[in-house]
Amino acid sequence: MYLYDDFDRTLVAERVAEFRDQVARRLSGELTEDEFKPLRLMNGVYLQLHAYMLRIAIPYGTLSSAQMRMLAHVARRYDKDYGHFTTRQNIQFNWIKLKELPDAMADLASVKMHAMQTSGNCLRNITTDQWAGVAPDEIEDPRIWAEIIRQHTTLHPEFSFLPRKFKIGITAAAHDRVAVKVHDIGLRLHRNGAGEVGFEVMVGGGLGRTPFLAKTIKPFLRKRDILSYVEAILRVYNQYGRRDNIYKARIKILVHELGAEAFAKEVEAEWDTIKDGALALDPAVIANVAASFRYPDYAKLEDNPPEFSQQRAADRRFDLWVKNSVSNHKVSGYAIVTLSLKPEGAPPGDATAGQMDALADLAARFSFGEIRVGHDQNLVFPHVAQLDLPALWQALKAIGVATPNVGLVSDIIACPGLDYCSLANARSIPVAQELTRRFRDLDLARNLGRLHINISGCINACGHHHVGHIGLLGVEKNGEEYYQITLGGSSDEKAELGTLLGPAVPYAQVADVVEDVVAAYLELRERPDEIFFDTVKRVGVEPFKERVYAAH
């Protein structure tokens, strides 16, 4: 992972000092709430239903054991002993006190963590693949680019007061685990016909009130040009994005209203004036950032060592966990392990302080001290020796993060919803919990295969419901909680927005209806290995609608 140097440390320390001063001026009344709000948002501090919420940045989803221990400390010392991992690879704490925040920020800074720009109308966390650096299908490690762009966009004097928030995602593998097509800028590292590695640049993706998939405005951009091109896009957006209506202020609206071609022309015109200037990245600069990334000193190991294969043969449950949660690694003898934060009955993506400490220790022991956070709200140990898998599994089971449901029906992505969030219309967590109970049978879950349920408590879509195979959107009707259901969305390289199934369903019935949708899938699928998404693609939503609404 990236090693901070004194530039990085100094910046974070100065930010802590600045924030301490801003909080003091707010508490004394020198700053009104109206003046303070954008300042606290730029440091990830929200006001929620019950309390302030702090969203701490986990840059491109990479954490060290020491950092995970600090998160446990923050949970205990400043919060209620747990945290929530988000769909943008960050972590949220729901009960933080404003007056204690400067101290919490100082504690975080001691392990090079911060909350800069996790909210506000500025550049948010640059997200990437939770398997970055270890995925076999990866062209190269996208985190280097995420770090270069992260630095460039941190406390950027020109782009800290954009029309609205701005999210960038980077993928470098054939399979998109980042959902780049629903980002404001999506970048795809790939090889062109001449064998050169560069970026496909996509703009204007986003969910929420008006969901859009991003449009490609530059099929191939050289690495040298990435910062100047991003700068040009941001400058066009900063100047021409709408500021009259917050629901029309994202770049996706600008791209849609101008048209992708006209938008691209504006960007190219601006880019022309800056592409050979100070932002052109020469190889030395890139190499310097890349050199600050430390990779494990992998041992020379064989694939499928006997400790591992014999255990699989002897223990069916271990084998099922391996098949579900363990993925191939680019280095022989190693594996990528996904840790499910979706046990039956639990709020998706939450971890207790105790779990965080245990995970820190296990990562130190089994994963070279490194942990990743996925946008699916699960964690990853990216560097596990296969021969360690049996011992690791026992340890993970003991702390409740080894449910073999990754990617299955009970691996639900849900926003915090009305239980926490002041923007929500309906609750999402209890719906997710109930669904994990309905689908607790792992044989059934395995039989259903890959099935992504996404739940959002309001139209802001933090649960990414538009791109769920089954998407649930909480709405309010006459003071009651209702849920709109969409089918057939997808967030990967075959990204699609889901189609509405039918009239919204009340809270008391939503779990029943989801069960009916799943039953309809079992009836309609052509073969056992035709996954839900493909069945919906093949037959459309009508057959589901007939079956589901006939029963109600």
Place this chain on the structure above:
Amino acid sequence: MRLIKAGRIVDDRFVRVLDDAPIPEGVSAIIPASRLLADADEISRRDGLTGVLWPNNRRVAELASHLPRLALIALVFPSFRDGRAYSQARQLREHYGFRGELRATGDILRDQFLFLVRAGFDAFEVKKDADAAVFAEAVSRYSVFYQPAGDGRPSALRGRLARPNAVSAQGFTATVR
């Protein structure tokens, strides 16, 4: 309202000319954008320094041909949340090479002073006296900057290369796996 220039509170030598008012001779004057564009030749002959008040929703490209005759450009922040003038400032400094006074007007918070300086502003109309008093402190909050901007300070990316143990492109082999 306090005017800050060169880090200190100073008297404003420029008068603000309102839309239809006559432009005074022999004084420094800030003229509305539409007037400047309409009467450019006449204004270029006036006696005294000329500045323009440029709205944040017009391209600065329209101002380009007038730059040699302008001593000052005042840009506008209608709300401190509206960041359009940062882009205008950078374009004026970095693309058009404007060297005169670049003044930030409207709604600006002390927490934005450093951003404004970095974007290329060198004069600030500040509403709160308390903010004016802390200008020097506010702009020294940070000693490290990740990105190059309109103030010419070096960015961290480049600063690292100047160090003795910086990695050269030739010396580096390990990353791409």
Place this chain on the structure above:
Amino acid sequence: MTLPLQQKLKITGPVVVTANRLGDGAVVYRTATGGWTTHLEQAAVATTAPTATELLSAAAADDVGAVGAYVAPVQVDPDGAVRPGNLREHIRLNGPTIALPVGFGL
């Protein structure tokens, strides 16, 4: 987005003014004596738009006490007990409807 004070208040039943305490974010209610309380039963209850507007204005001006003030519906029982008027206010008063994560490590 219009601020609460810019919206013309329409009162269809009894309301209180609620916000979050500045220092710690705790849910609070405006009292009749111009303070803030975490106890709903001590909140000032308004039944007309003018009184609600006045209560809200005073509350909004006190943003060193509490932030984000707005008007929230309540139900007043025959015996005078004041209860939250919708699910959102119920959750704000009583906390999340789900159990906080417990178990391992706590």
